[in-house]
C-alpha cells in the first residue's frame with residue numbers, strides 16, 4: 390500500500406462481501422442462546438400486542454351491541470395483563486441485548502488490538518496512527534447499536550410483520566391486499582438508493598478517519614506547532630477536514646432521509662385507500678366488512694408500517710455499519726508480513742555471532758535502502774555503525790531483530806538463519822534500545838521492567854545503576870515508584886534515554902543493540918556510563934550507532950555505512966590509517982571540538 394496521510398482517503402483493500410457478515414455472525418454465535426431467548430420474549434410480546442385490534446373488533450361488533458359488560462371487563466383485564474407481560478419482557482430484552490452488544494464489541498475490539506500487536510513496523514510506517522485508532526475505538530463503537538438492538542429488533546419485527554399480515558388476512562383479504570400494494574413501491578425505492586447510500590457512508594468513514602489522523606498528529610506535534618506559531622495554519626487544516634467530514638456525513642444522512650418520508654407517504658396513501666374503499670364497501674354492504682372490521686384493520690395498518698419503518702432504519706444502520714465493518718475486518722485481516730515461517734524453531738540460547746550475508750532491503754518497492762551488506766561480528770565483539778544521516782544504519786540494526794523482512798540475503802545468528810527462528814525466541818534474547826526512547830505511562834520501575842517482566846526490583850535497580858540512572862531516579866519524589874506520563878513528558882530527553890537504556894540491559898541480552906543511546910546525555914554522565922558499559926559489554930555482542938565518534942573509538946570493529954552499503958570496515962586505527970570517510974569524519978569532529986573549546 391502506498392503511504393497514507395491525513396488528507397488522503399484510504400482505499401479499501403478488499404470490497405465488502407457477504408462473507409464479512411458471516412464473520413460478524415461468528416462473533417454473535419457464542420451469544421446465540423441469549424439472542425434466541427430475547428427474540429422469543431419479543432415475539433411473544435409482539436404476538437400479545439397483536440390481539441388488541443382484534444379484541445377491539447369483538448367489543449365493537451359484539452359486546453357493545455349486546456351490552457355484554459362482563460365480557461368487556463374480562464377482556465380489559467386480559468389486555469392489562471398482556472401489557473404487563475410486554476413491559477416486563479421489554480425490560481429483560483433491554484438488559485440482555487445491552488450486555489450482549491457490549492460483549493461482542495469487546496471481542497471485536499480485542500481481536501483488532503491483538504492483531505495490531507503482531508503487525509510489523511511496516512504497517513505502522515504506512516499510515517497515520519490516528520487512522521488506526523479510529524478503527525479500534527470509533528468504528529467498533531458504531532457497531533454497538535446494530536449488534537445490541539438492531540439484530541434482535543429486526544428479527545422480532547419480521548415476526549411482528551408476519552403476525553400482522555396473518556391477522557389482517559384473517560379479518561379481510563381484500564383490505565389486506567390494498568395494504569400490501571405499497572410494499573413493491575418501497576422495495577423499488579430501497580433498491581435505487583442502496584448503492585448510493587453505501588458509497589456515501591464509505592466516504593463519510595474516510596473523512597472521519599482523516600480528521601482523526603490529523604487530530605492525533607496535531608496533539609503529538611503540539612510543541613512544534615506552538616514553537617513555530619503554526620496554530621492558525623493547523624486550525625485551517627482542521628476546519629477544512631472537519632467540514633469535509635460534515636459534508637460527507639450530511640450527504641449520507643440526506644440519503645437516509647429519503648427513505649422515511651417515502652415510507653410515511655406510502656403508508657398514508659395505503660391507509661387512505663383502505664378508509665375510502667372500506668367506507669365505500671360498508672355503504673355497498675359488501676359482506677365481511679363492518680365498522681369493527683375497519684377499526685381493527687386501521688389498527689393493524691398502523692402496526693404494519695411501524696416494523697417496516699424499523700426494518701428500513703435497520704437497513705440504513707446496516708449500510709453504515711458495513712462501511713465500518715469493512716475497515717474493521719480489513720485491519721483484522723491485515724497480513725502479518727513478518728511472521729514465523731512454517732516449521733520455525735525456537736532460537737536456542739544465543740551465544741552472539743552475527744553475520745550479514747549479501748543483505749538487500751527496501752522499505753518500499755523499488756527503493757533499495759541496503760545493497761549487499763555483508764559483515765560478521767563474532768561473539769563478544771562490539772560493532773559500531775557510523776555514517777551520514779540516512780545512510781542506513783538504523784535499518785541495519787532493525788533487521789537484526791527482524792522488524793522487517795529482507796529482499797534477499799541472509800542474517801545468521803550463531804549460524805542460524807534468523808528468518809527460520811521464531812520471532813519471539815529471537816527478540817526475547819536481544820536487548821534493543823531504539824532511537825525513540827519511548828516511555829509508557831506508569832512508574833519508572835514499570836518502565837525499566839518492560840525489558841524483562843520477571844526481573845526483581847533489585848535487578849531493575851542494578852540495571853539503572855549500570856547506566857548511571859540510579860541517582861536521578863532517587864532524586865525524584867517517589868524514586869523508582871514515581872509516576873511518569875506517556876512519552877515521559879516530565880523527564881528530560883537524557884533521562885528518558887537512560888531509562889530505556891536500563892530497559893535494554895535488563896533482559897541480560899547476549900546481543901545488545903543501541904541506536905544513538907547516549908546522544909542526549911551530558912558528557913560527564915556519558916563517560917561514567919561508558920565505563921559501566923565497557924564492563925557490561927564483556928561477553929556480549931553489541932551494535933552501537935553513534936554520531937559522536939569518541940564514544941565508539943574502542944569498538945572491535947567500525948562499519949562506515951553510506952548510501953546503503955558498507956564503505957569501510959575495521960577498527961579505529963585501521964580506518965584512520967585508511968584515510969577515507971571515517972578518517973575525515975573523525976578529524977572534522979575533533980577539529981570542531983577543538984574549535985569550540987578554544
Ligand SMILES: Nc1ncnc2c1ncn2[C@@H]1O[C@H](COP(=O)(O)OP(=O)(O)OP(=O)(O)O)[C@@H](O)[C@H]1O
Nearest residue numbers: 514752753758776777778779780781782783784785
Ligand atoms: N520506515 C521507513 N520507510 C521508508 N523509508 C525509510 C524508513 N525508515 C527509513 N527510511 C529511509 O531509509 C534510509 C535509511 O534510513 P536509516 O534510518 O536507516 O538511516 P540512518 O543511517 O539510521 O540515519 P540517522 O543517522 O539519521 O538515524 C533513509 O533514506 C530513510 O529515508
